[in-house]
Amino acid sequence: MLFNSVDFAIFLPVVFLLYWFVFHKNITVQNVLLVVASYFFYGWWDPRFLLLIVFSSLVDYSVGLLLSRTQAQRARNLLLLASLVVNLGFLGFFKYYNFFLENFVEAFTFFGRDIGASSLNIILPVGISFYTFQTLSYTIDVYNGKLKPTKNIVSFFAFVSFFPQLVAGPIERATNLLPQFYKKRVFVYSEAVDGMRQILWGLFKKVVIADNCARFANIIFENYADLSGSTLVFGAFFFALQIYGDFSGYSDIAIGVSRLFGFKLMQNFAFPYFSRDIAEFWRRWHISLSTWFRDYLYIPIGGSRGGIGKKIRNVFVIFVVSGFWHGANWTFIAWGFLNALYFVPIMLLNKNRIHTDTVAEGKIFSSVTELFQILVTFMLTLLAWVFFRAPSVTDAVLYIKKTFTFSIFSIPANFQEWLITLFFIAFMICVEWFQRNRKHALEFTQGKLPRHFRWSLYVLLFFSLFWYGGAQQDFIYFQF
Amino acid sequence: MDIRKFIRGCLKFLGIFLLVCIVSFFFNSFLLKLNGYKLEPHQNILILGDSHTEYAINDSIWKNSVNLSHSADSYIYSLMKIKRMKQENPQIDTLLLAFSNHNLLTEYDERWLLNSSHVKSKFRIYTDLMSFKDFKFFLKSKPLAVFQGILEMPKYSIKLLLKGGIKERDLGKFQYSNRNKLAESIERFQRNNVQRALEYSQVEKENFFDIVDFCRSNGITLLLISTPIHEVYLNNEKKKKEFELLYDFYSSNLKDVTFLDYSFFKLSDSDYQDMNHLNHKGAKKFTEHLIQDIKPNKIKTKFQN
Numbered sequence: 001m002l003f004n005s006v007d008f009a010i011f012l013p014v015v016f017l018l019y020w021f022v023f024h025k026n027i028t029v030q031n032v033l034l035v036v037a038s039y040f041f042y043g044w045w046d047p048r049f050l051l052l053i054v055f056s057s058l059v060d061y062s063v064g065l066l067l068s069r070t071q072a073q074r075a076r077n078l079l080l081l082a083s084l085v086v087n088l089g090f091l092g093f094f095k096y097y098n099f100f101l102e103n104f105v106e107a108f109t110f111f112g113r114d115i116g117a118s119s120l121n122i123i124l125p126v127g128i129s130f131y132t133f134q135t136l137s138y139t140i141d142v143y144n145g146k147l148k149p150t151k152n153i154v155s156f157f158a159f160v161s162f163f164p165q166l167v168a169g170p171i172e173r174a175t176n177l178l179p180q181f182y183k184k185r186v187f188v189y190s191e192a193v194d195g196m197r198q199i200l201w202g203l204f205k206k207v208v209i210a211d212n213c214a215r216f217a218n219i220i221f222e223n224y225a226d227l228s229g230s231t232l233v234f235g236a237f238f239f240a241l242q243i244y245g246d247f248s249g250y251s252d253i254a255i256g257v258s259r260l261f262g263f264k265l266m267q268n269f270a271f272p273y274f275s276r277d278i279a280e281f282w283r284r285w286h287i288s289l290s291t292w293f294r295d296y297l298y299i300p301i302g303g304s305r306g307g308i309g310k311k312i313r314n315v316f317v318i319f320v321v322s323g324f325w326h327g328a329n330w331t332f333i334a335w336g337f338l339n340a341l342y343f344v345p346i347m348l349l350n351k352n353r354i355h356t357d358t359v360a361e362g363k364i365f366s367s368v369t370e371l372f373q374i375l376v377t378f379m380l381t382l383l384a385w386v387f388f389r390a391p392s393v394t395d396a397v398l399y400i401k402k403t404f405t406f407s408i409f410s411i412p413a414n415f416q417e418w419l420i421t422l423f424f425i426a427f428m429i430c431v432e433w434f435q436r437n438r439k440h441a442l443e444f445t446q447g448k449l450p451r452h453f454r455w456s457l458y459v460l461l462f463f464s465l466f467w468y469g470g471a472q473q474d475f476i477y478f479q480f
Numbered sequence: 481m482d483i484r485k486f487i488r489g490c491l492k493f494l495g496i497f498l499l500v501c502i503v504s505f506f507f508n509s510f511l512l513k514l515n516g517y518k519l520e521p522h523q524n525i526l527i528l529g530d531s532h533t534e535y536a537i538n539d540s541i542w543k544n545s546v547n548l549s550h551s552a553d554s555y556i557y558s559l560m561k562i563k564r565m566k567q568e569n570p571q572i573d574t575l576l577l578a579f580s581n582h583n584l585l586t587e588y589d590e591r592w593l594l595n596s597s598h599v600k601s602k603f604r605i606y607t608d609l610m611s612f613k614d615f616k617f618f619l620k621s622k623p624l625a626v627f628q629g630i631l632e633m634p635k636y637s638i639k640l641l642l643k644g645g646i647k648e649r650d651l652g653k654f655q656y657s658n659r660n661k662l663a664e665s666i667e668r669f670q671r672n673n674v675q676r677a678l679e680y681s682q683v684e685k686e687n688f689f690d691i692v693d694f695c696r697s698n699g700i701t702l703l704l705i706s707t708p709i710h711e712v713y714l715n716n717e718k719k720k721k722e723f724e725l726l727y728d729f730y731s732s733n734l735k736d737v738t739f740l741d742y743s744f745f746k747l748s749d750s751d752y753q754d755m756n757h758l759n760h761k762g763a764k765k766f767t768e769h770l771i772q773d774i775k776p777n778k779i780k781t782k783f784q785n
Binding site for chain 2: 006187189196458459463
């Protein structure tokens with residue numbers, strides 16, 4: 001079920017009313033409702049996928065319990081291994097089987113050996129990368145003694161399948177989300193109202209920004225060979241805004257919906273395009289995944305400890321694995337590799353933590369230097385997004401080559417057609433710039449803005465969804 | 481208490497939203513009405529239909545005619561238009577109505593009549609022309625598209641206001657096209673041409689006969705017209721079957737109605753924008769010829785048989 005669909009517009013109020021008015025007296029019953037609602041939400045795509053999530057939940061629940069009863073290190077290692085094999089096995093099979101097979105076949109063919117293997121027609125279960133990482137975090141935390149395993153199977157199943165963040169994150173840690181299923185949730189008016197604002201802003205970013213940008217980005221990337229350099233720059237720009245609007249929009253909706261049910265999820269995006277260097281960008285983009293890799297991969301393999309060689313290796317490992325997490329294609333690996341190349345010099349100069357505050361904190365405008373830094377960082381990300389979006393690495397290289405020709409100085413042929421979308425992008429950037437200290441762009445301090453102004457803004461934003469929304473597109477991150 | 485306050489707030493927000501929609505719905509109808517549907521007193525010929533007539537008949541060189549054809553207009557919209565136009569313009573005595581191989585096929589129910597994006601966009605334009613029966617039909621068939629159409633009304637009302645009221649473009653008008661994509665359209669046709677189901681839509685047949693009856697009872701001469709079509713299309717076996725079906729339908733149901741069949745009208749390739757639609761050059765040649773044919777007494781001798 002898509003957040004920007006009529007189905008969800010009916011589903012959400014029904015679950016909300018049942019949750020707070022019918023099943024509010026008992027936490028377990030409330031959790032059962034959440035599990036049923038989440039499975040209904042997920043099964044709406046394809047009920048067969050439910051088997052996977054149920055099996056994965058059962059395995060990790062059992063492994064957690066067994067870990068609590070086992071002291072022998074060897075047995076504990078085996079239990080952790082079992083969870084890793086099952087979860088990563090599913091992920092590997094559904095997401096990467098064909099990729100590895102095709103690459104093996106190509107490699108053998110290159111060396112003159114023809115091996116007769118054919119790829120399978122595998123449907124990728126929606127959001128498998130997200131819930132797999134979420135359940136893994138539980139098992140690893142239990143294994144490391146950071147978390148007590150739960151005996152409450154309903155809470156655990158609700159934690160794994162919690163519908164607002166099930167298919168595209170934020171990838172929650174068990175340490176944050178699971179305990180919230182044990183406690184009685186209280187409806188907090190201010191939280192719910194702010195949640196609604198966050199949902200509205202998320203929908204605006206998805207429907208008005210991302211879906212419109214998608215139209216232009218798709219056409220430009222499909223026909224890049226025949227277009228001018230300036231048009232290709234806009235193509236990359238539209239994709240950058242599409243993926244931001246799409247994914248941060250989804251996260252805002254997910255967090256907003258969770259708040260309606262009394263849950264607090266972690267912030268997943270913190271206005272990343274206002275970053276002054278690539279290290280800051282990665283602290284602000286897809287925070288739940290970056291911190292997941294930091295805690296469960298980067299630090300265990302040594303992090304920033306050790307010699308220069310080891311540090312560089314670790315950075316490349318985390319970025320390349322992160323790229324590969326996004327999809328079974330060399331383009332994602334190239335995207336990760338490029339980001340590692342951006343990051344390594346900053347890390348070696350020990351400047352990767354100089355921008356931990358918000359840009360131009362307490363001021364309206366940034367300094368010229370900060371603006372320059374923001375623009376350079378944005379340009380670097382644009383270049384990387386070309387690899388992310390292009391169908392192959394060769395296409396990405398050709399796209400970039402075609403961009404840097406004299407035609408980059410020409411006026412794009414379709415500029416007029418883009419004007420309305422560019423206007424909305426400018427509007428979004430302005431609102432987010434002035435709200436960059438907040439958790440989301442529509443978070444207002446009570447009484448700071450006149451009520452009529454706020455309500456008019458909400459109604460206009462709501463209408464813009466219907467008036468200027470692009471053709472409905474799937475959320476990009478569903479495929480990951 | 482908090483949760484009730486929250487729900488009240490949500491309902492209030494939805495209320496404001498719906499209120500804006502309702503006000504826009506009536507305001508939109510008011511604006512459409514305000515501008516009226518009055519034609520010049522000398523304009524007695526009305527041209528209705530889809531993109532075929534929209535691109536083929538240039539009413540600027542045919543002084544006593546008005547072309548209100550609109551792309552993807554089904555007969556239900558033509559029926560609404562003729563009813564209102566006749567009511568406001570009693571001088572209308574002739575209706576030219578697009579009538580070709582595709583108009584009544586069931587396939588077009590989904591592609592045109594009940595296509596969500598068409599219902600949505602046409603709903604706001606034709607609100608004022610719709611009877612309760614039409615409204616009920618669309619609401620029953622495509623409730624979501626109707627709802628989306630209503631949601632878009634405030635935007636449309638603002639546009640209308642900025643333009644100073646409705647222009648004939650909204651109801652339909654002759655489209656001046658200087659495109660020439662004939663080669664591409666032939667290539668596409670040869671690649672994708674499939675045999676459509678040779679069945680006629682019940683709904684569209686009803687609407688079509690309602691137009692015929694309306695013309696009969698209001699003293700309007702109904703002239704069915706098929707505009708020029710490229711020979712590659714006409715010589716295709718699958719299309720031939722569709723035309724045979726059309727001729728059968730015509731001969732068994734519409735003996736007293738004149739059918740101006742210009743499908744085979746000779747034009748050069750440069751007069752087409754694609755296989756089924758003329759560009760401005762073709763439209764000029766065709767309209768000049770049509771004006772001569774429509775002259776009194778000429779129709780019968782030329783087309784009746």
